[in-house]
Structure formats: structure tokens, C-alpha cells
Amino acid sequence: MTSTDGKFVPSGELRLWTERFGDPKAPAVLLIMGTSAPGSGWPDELVEELVDGGNQVIRFDHRDTGRSTCVDFDKHPYTPADMATDALAVLNGHGIATAHIAGASLGGAIAQWLAVHHPQRVTTLTAIMAGPMGHDVGPAWTRALAGQSPDPDDLPPPSPRFLQHLFQRAGMEQSTREEYVTANLETWRVLNGDVLPFDESAARRFVEDAYDASSDPTAATNHDRAGKAMTADRLAPLSSIKAPTLIIHGTEDPLRPLPHGQALAEQIPHARMETIPGMGHAFFSPGLPRRIGKTILEHTSAGRSLMTD
Template identity: 55%
Template sequence: MTETFVRSGPLRLWTEQIGRRDHPAVLLIAGSSAQGIIFPDALVDRLVLRGAQVIRYDHRDTGRSSIVDFDRHPYGLSDLAADALAVLDAYELPSAHLAGVSMGGAIAQWLAVHESARVRSLTLLSTTPMSHDPGPVWQRAMTGQPADPDELPPPTPRFLQHLADSDGTPPGLEADVSNFRAMNGDGRPFDEPAVRAMLQRCQARATDPSAAAHHALIGRKKGPDLFAPLSTIAAPTTIVHGDQDPLFTLAHGEALAAAIPGAHLHVVRGMGHGYFSPGLPELLADLISLDTGLLGSG
């Protein structure tokens, strides 16, 4: 296990590499406002056991990575994708297997479309097409307007009610635990001790916890790169989606499967929009390792 800071332009990004350097690399790309350690150690250890080296990293504005003055230097999804490429470059990896969660899945899609030579395979977890802008969809739902039939569905009414009930709640550990519980849903047990331990570790290592909120603003910087057709993706693709995901309902995973040629959709029964349930990290690791052909490699 090695922790290293790498450069992405003027920024420093915290990274961690686990496993043998001569094994196939899996780059784990976290979701919005999430540090790299959001990926449970059990998932990482299982991937290493299956023959991979694993790299996880903190996005800009999270964890131990650089903090950005967003007003002066706004950034979008393509900039976060450039950070992921900087991580691969720093480890001298011409390509890697990418596994992206939620916003990290959109970053992984961007790379598979625009930097296809760097992507050996693609695993998209709990995410949505990179061109989808959830902001207007969520706003319509939260103000009681009917859903746009031409858009992908909004979060579930229960999750929207959670957001409404928690509006104005002071930020802190208890609020974060409540959010993770709501994202987990009731389909699988919620491992609250594991979530608390992860969140406490995140709080202790965050340079500026408030900076992660900048990720909610990346939708302001849009370009034609986000609307490039996913049909151009040539990398072997697996889509892993929970049938109880309250943020991106299963229709989002199905839309990805329909858009990416040859993509395989694996529906995880009872899974919500989080991976802190007993046995779930290992299950997801097995899906990544099996569907990227890592078993027996190295």
C-alpha cells in the first residue's frame, strides 16, 4: 500500500495504490463530494485478492487533495476527467480498468468516449448517462411539478421527502449518517458502524470539508463533450445498478445499457445508492473483477 500525491496541472491529488504494480490496474473513481476512501477497504482487498492492483484518489476539493477557488476557477466534468488521467499518468499506466460510482461513473464514461485508448474496461455503478443533468429534474420534483416524460426519472418520493425534512439541518456527522441511511434504503441492512467510521475518517483528513460542495456546481460548465454519443464506447462495459436506488432509479442504469453497445446490466437486488451493507462490498468487487477479466491474471 502506497500513498502518493500526484500533479494535475497546478493541483495536487492524494492517491493510494494497493496491490502488486505488475498486476492489472483498476482505477476507482468516487462520486460527487466523496473522498477516495468512500470505497470500502473490503471492496479494495477483494479486488487485490482477485489479481488486481487498485488505485483510489481524492477528487479536487475533497479529502487531502487541493482546494480550488471555484468562483475564480470553475471546473466541470471534463476537468475532473483530466484529474483521473493525471493519476494514470503519474503511475505510468497507459490504460486501466475503470470503475466509477455515481458522478464517478459519468467521469468514467467521459474517458471511455474521449480517451478510449486509456480504458481497458468500464464498470459503471449507480450512475446515469453523462449528458443527464439532474438539477432541473430534481427541481421539478421538489416543487411538485410533473416529471418531464422525455427526461429520466427523478429521485423517489421518499428520498425527496428526506431532503425536504433535512433542509436546514446543521451539517455534521449525524446529518451525514442520516443521508447515507436514506441512500441505502430498506432493501439491505444498513451498516451504520461502518458508515460512522468512514465519515469520521473523512472528517479527520479533509483539508476543507465545505469545498466538496463545489461538485454540485459542475453542471454549470457544459459543453458538447458531454453530449457525445455513448454508442462510440468500445470498451467492455458492465453496468451495476441497485433496484432500490433512490437517487438514480433503475431506469438510469437501463438507459446506459441501451446506449452503450454490448453493455451488460447487472441488477443488484435490494441495493440502494450506497455500499455500506454487510457483504455488499465483496459482491461488487466480484462483479468488477469478473467482468473485467481479472481472475487468474498476474
Template identity: 50%
Template sequence: MTETMVTAGPLRLWTERTGDPGRPAVLLIMGSSAQGYSCPDTLVDRLVDRGVQVIRYDHRDTGLSSVVDVDRHPYGLSDLAADALAVLDAYRLPSAHIAGASMGGMIAQWLGVHAPDRVRSLTLLSTSPMGARPGDLPPPADRFLEHLADTAGDPPGVDADVALFRVMNGDVRPFDEPACRAMLERCWARAVDPSAAAHHGLIARMAGPDLRTPLSTITAPTTIVHGDRDPVVPLAHGEALAAAIPHAELHVVPGMGHVYCSPGLPELIAGLIRL
């Protein structure tokens, strides 16, 4: 395992590679406001056991990566996709298997549409069609929205995030609080500016015509993995993706919510990532 800071235009992004550099690569792209370490180590290790190298990284405004002055330099999904391409370039990877979760899944779709030569396969986890407009698909579950409303004035920190992850985990599979708390403590301890991650909430305002390119233009082999108890992005979003992308395979994981904080779930997800 090696950590490297790579250059993406004027920014520097923290990256980590695990596994044999001579193997095919999987690039893991995490969700909104999420560091690379929000992907469980057990998922990374299981992928390496499957015979690949795994690269994960901190988005701009998260973890050890550069903090952006968004008032002067607003950015959108295409800019985050350019960051992902910069990571591939830094590792001299002409292409990789791309696995993206939540917002990371939208970045992965963007790459599949606009940079198809860099994509060996797509795995879209717990995500929504990148061009979907408000009202096109079901909203988050009431219990998730109620949690956000009830905690809106609470101080940020590990405890607040553990409570949020408990709700996002869904209401069926057990919540592995010790593992989740350890991950969140690790992320909070290494964040250059924890408040900067909130900048990702502005991305929807930067939607451009590049997000409306039909997903039917995706040619990479695609797998969609979605939980049937996702309180943030309901299953209908994954079903819409499967209908839009030619020959996509949809795997519905019973009882899975929006995060992978149940015992055994990271290993299960690693086994479904397309290689």
C-alpha cells in the same frame, strides 16, 4: 499499500495504491463530494484478491487533495476526468480498468468516450448517462428529496452524513451503521476543507458539448451495476446506459440503494467489477 500525492496541473491529488504494482490496475473513481476512502476497504481488498492493483484517490476539493477557488477557476466533469488521467500518468499506467460510482461513473463514461486508449474496461456503478438532461429520466425518490428538504438547515458533520447514507442505502438491505460511521469519521478527520466538497454541486452548470458525444462511441467492454432500490439514481438510468453503450452488460442488484453500506455488499460489488 502506499499513499502518494500526485500533480494534476496546478493541483495536488491524494492517491493510494494497494496490491502488486506489476498487476493490471483498477482505478476507482468515487462520486460527488466523496473522498477515495468512501470506497469500502473490503471492496478494495477483494479486488486485490482477484489479481489486480487498486488505485483510489481524493477528487479535487475533497480529502487531502487541493482546494479550488471555484469563483476564479470553475470546473466541470471534463476537468475531473483530466484529474483521473493525471493519476494514471503519475503511476505510469498507459491504461487501466476504470470503475466509477455515481458522478464517478459519469467521469468514467467521459474517459470511455474521449480517452478510449486509457480504458481497458468500464464498470459504471449507480450512475446516469453523462449527457442526460433534466427530465430525460426519472428523478430521485420522494423519500430522498424529503430527507434533503427536512435537513437543509441542519449543521454538517458525521451524524448528518450517517443519516443521509441511511436513506441512500435504500429500504431493503440492512444498513451497517457502525461501518458507515467509521468511514465517515475517517473522511471528516482528514478533510483539508470539508465545506469545499460542496463545489461538486456546481458541476452540472459546466456542462459542455463534450458531454453530448454519443455513448455509442464507447468501445471498451462495459459492465453496468445498479440497484433496483436506488433512491438517488433510479434503475431506469442504468437501463438507459445499457441501451446506449454497445454490448454493455447490466447487472441489477436486488435491494441495493445508492451506497454500499450493507453487510456483504462491498464484496459483491467487487466481484462484479469488470477485469
């Protein structure tokens, strides 16, 4: 798929790589990727569904991923709020006042942040594989890693298989391109889950492209550090969100099990939830990107109707 407009836009001192597809005069959909993933994590098939449905679509590389600026996190730490500011800079760089916002995983939390703190920029909101932006997953992870039973009053931790993979990955070398690709490909295999088939070739292309595009592939791990910052802005009530909201979540998500998506839907009074049987925490299954693209398209089309009624 050929982008109609690929360019860098400024966000403060950073340069963010962006790609725009479709008619620049059409309604805009901004896609916000998750932790440690560049914009190409949004599959071309998903983008095509949205463009064919009459939208322009913009995806971009977060700071510390792809062709965007890499940051010295120790000297210049940042938070999800800063990453949300980057998303606004992308809209500004393309001259877009308001857009349909769709985010996956950490991108879903960033999308929530925008809907809460900059509601005038958000036409509709779609959060995929995400939980409430103000929920701290740290305690559940700590209990799980210590072999303790989950807290029944908290959202569930990742699956045992995913936690076991983290232990195994910690011992995997990633000093060469081949080692990096092998380690990350296995992570995506585990995140895909065991129900839907895993599109290994698509995942491999993504991992290889992400490595080749970045000046420092290890910088993407800074997103994990940023995501741990539970700042006051993340604790703002989601009940204030007015944009039509869709929550998409898989039944087999090993990183954020289904109750995370359900909790998010419950905190946004008007939210609609779409549960996808067998889906894990990834887009790498044949046919899945187009299915999600069509679901987002239906939501954005309905959202436009509500805004004009």
C-alpha cells in the same frame, strides 16, 4: 488494510492524494468515487477482492475532498471534464498507460467521459449507480421539487423520501464535526434505501475520516456545482465506447432510480447490465462491497480475455 503506495500526484496546480494496493506490475484498476466523496468511499473489502484477484488497485481523493487540494470554485470553476483530467493525472502519476476504470455515481459519468474521449487509456469500463453522462437531471429535479408529475419522456427524479431528506438537511447545522457527521450519516442512511440493512458503523467511520482528512469539508459541495455543467464534451455519443462495459445498478436507488442505469446500458451497444436487488445508492450494507468487487473482478477478467483473443 495497508496501502502499498500512498502519495500525492500533480494535476496542474492541484495535488491529489492517491493510494495504490497490490502488485504494481499487475493489471491496474482505477476506482473513481462519486459526488463529494474521497477515495475511501471505495470500501476496503471491495478493494481486497480486486487485489486478491490479481490486480493492482488505485483509489484517490477528488479535488475538494480528503487530502487533495481544495479549490475556490467561484474563482476557478471546474467541470466533470476537469475531474476526468484529474483521473488521467492519477494514472500518469503511477506510470500506468491503461487501466480498468470503475466509477460510482458521478464517478461513473467521469468513467464514461474517459472511455469516450481517451479510449486508449480504458481497458474495461464499469459504471455503478450512474446514468448517461449527457443526461441533464435538472428538469426532473425541478418538476419534482415543484410538486409536479414526472415527465414520462424523461428519466425519473429521486425518490420522495430522498427529496424530503434534502429539505430537512437544509435546516441541519453542520458547523461542528459532530453536526457534520450527524447530517452526512443521515444522508447515507437514506441513500442506502430501506431493503438492504444499513451498516451504520461503516458509514460513520467513512464520514468521520472524510471530515478529518479534509482541510475544508464544505468544499466537497462544489461537486454538485460542477456536475450541473452540461458542456459539449458530455454530449458525445456513448455509442462510440469500445471498451467492454458493465453497468451495475440497484433496484432501490433513491437518487438515480433503475431506469437511469438501464438508459445507460441501452446507449452503449455492447454493455452488460447487472442489477442488484435491494441496493440503493451506497456501498454501506454488509456483504455488498465484496459482492460488487467480485462482479467487477469477473468483468475485468473477461475483458482481459477479450483484449488478448
